[in-house]
Amino acid sequence: MHEFVAKALRDRPWQAVTLERPQPLEALPTPALVLDRAAFEANLTSMRDHLAAHGKVARPHAKTHKCPVISHTQMQAGAVGICVAKVGEAVAHAAAGVQQILVTSPVTHPGKIAVLASVARQIDGLDLVVDSIVGAELLRKHWPGDARLGVLLDVDVQMGRTGNHSAESLRRIRETLADEARFHCKGFQHYAGNLMHIASYTERRERSLAAWEQALALTADVFDATPEVITGCGTGTFDIDVAIEQITDLQVGSYIFMDREYVEIEGRDSPTLNAFTPSLSVACTAISAPTEFGVTVDGGFKAFASDSVAPLPLDLPDAKFRFAGDEHGVVLRGKGDQEPLLGRVLSFMVPHCDPTVNLHDVYWVRDADGLVREIWPITARGAVW
Numbered sequence: 594m595h596e597f598v599a600k601a602l603r604d605r606p607w608q609a610v611t612l613e614r615p616q617p618l619e620a621l622p623t624p625a626l627v628l629d630r631a632a633f634e635a636n637l638t639s640m641r642d643h644l645a646a647h648g649k650v651a652r653p654h655a656k657t658h659k660c661p662v663i664s665h666t667q668m669q670a671g672a673v674g675i676c677v678a679k680v681g682e683a684v685a686h687a688a689a690g691v692q693q694i695l696v697t698s699p700v701t702h703p704g705k706i707a708v709l710a711s712v713a714r715q716i717d718g719l720d721l722v723v724d725s726i727v728g729a730e731l732l733r734k735h736w737p738g739d740a741r742l743g744v745l746l747d748v749d750v751q752m753g754r755t756g757n758h759s760a761e762s763l764r765r766i767r768e769t770l771a772d773e774a775r776f777h778c779k780g781f782q783h784y785a786g787n788l789m790h791i792a793s794y795t796e797r798r799e800r801s802l803a804a805w806e807q808a809l810a811l812t813a814d815v816f817d818a819t820p821e822v823i824t825g826c827g828t829g830t831f832d833i834d835v836a837i838e839q840i841t842d843l844q845v846g847s848y849i850f851m852d853r854e855y856v857e858i859e860g861r862d863s864p865t866l867n868a869f870t871p872s873l874s875v876a877c878t879a880i881s882a883p884t885e886f887g888v889t890v891d892g893g894f895k896a897f898a899s900d901s902v903a904p905l906p907l908d909l910p911d912a913k914f915r916f917a918g919d920e921h922g923v924v925l926r927g928k929g930d931q932e933p934l935l936g937r938v939l940s941f942m943v944p945h946c947d948p949t950v951n952l953h954d955v956y957w958v959r960d961a962d963g964l965v966r967e968i969w970p971i972t973a974r975g976a977v978w
């Protein structure tokens with residue numbers, strides 16, 4: 594069963610495709626997910642330079658983009674490896690030749706363990722987080738003798754999603770896997786996703802540093818030697834957690850795209866998080882104008898993730914987007930806005946980047962002159978297992 598879906602993923606295209614002729618936004622099949630190349634590249638460089646200045650490296654999270662072309666670019670920009678949240682994402686990335694993959698969610702199914710073992714044989718460096726004795730024992734039982742697996746303990750101090758908050762359990766998990774040549778226990782992961790979008794920078798900073806202090810205290814007696822890897826963090830704490838000396842690498846994800854959720858939180862020295870430039874938008878066409886107050890575009894719940902804020906109209910100041918069903922959204926016009934919109938292609942900042950990306954097949958990569966020259970496949974799109 595698992596191998597069947599894994600094979601289908603391995604067969605998917607992943608390489609960039611160059612268009613025969615550069616195309617304007619108006620030529621795209623909307624709703625179209627558009628990536629601004631210059632902003633994307635600037636974000637990569639800013640993060641790399643920021644981390645280097647603090648003696649850290651990135652282990653970027655590919656759950657954000659699900660795209661091997663982007664993972665390869667991040668590796669070329671100095672990343673120590675990439676993270677994936679799901680086994681399916683690991684399969685798609687390994688098939689595209691991405692190395693050094695960390696799976697950041699625990700796995701407790703023999704079918705998934707078997708698929709991961711085939712990934713481990715295929716690439717240089719597969720790591721997996723483990724957060725329970727049950728998970729460790731399942732690995733002992735099902736992981737084959739001819740494949741190597743790096744193990745990170747998943748430590749939780751307050752989020753309550755994955756991770757273990759008992760020092761005793763963490764030590765036992767490590768010991769369960771320690772006397773095995775096929776396993777290499779490298780250290781631990783601690784991810785406080787509940788803190789990433791705290792609007793106040795001061796509060797975010799205090800709580801994140803406190804959570805890290807707790808995670809370090811919890812693990813103080815778990816390892817016999819200093820851990821090789823201490824990893825975690827996200828875009829919301831990218832300039833906070835670097836202060837923790839023991840952290841080796843940051844699992845930042847959203848910084849390459851940004852989204853409305855992230856741009857609206859406070860930055861260190863600014864009312865909005867402006868250290869990175871929004872690079873991702875969805876282009877939609879205005880297809881109907883049933884009332885005088887707005888115009889209907891061809892993107893709704895199937896084009897934008899709807900778990901948080903609304904998409905932000907980028908071309909029309911003061912306008913607001915309202916979801917109007919699976920395939921439609923209504924753009925409520927700004928005061929006094931009389932521009933004819935019907936037939937026009939309008940761009941929207943994505944509300945939440947990760948689940949929005951998962952709704953699309955490709956990125957349309959747009960250059961500084963406004964023309965799209967490349968398509969990057971979202972190879973692990975829909976790989977939610």
Ligand SMILES: Cc1ncc(COP(=O)(O)O)c(C=O)c1O
Pocket residue numbers: 654656657676678697784786789825826827828829844845846847848
């Ligand atoms: C375990 C883990 N690490 C890192 C990230 C990246 O976070 P962000 O997109 O906020 O940078 C996520 C995102 O949900 C995550 O689940």
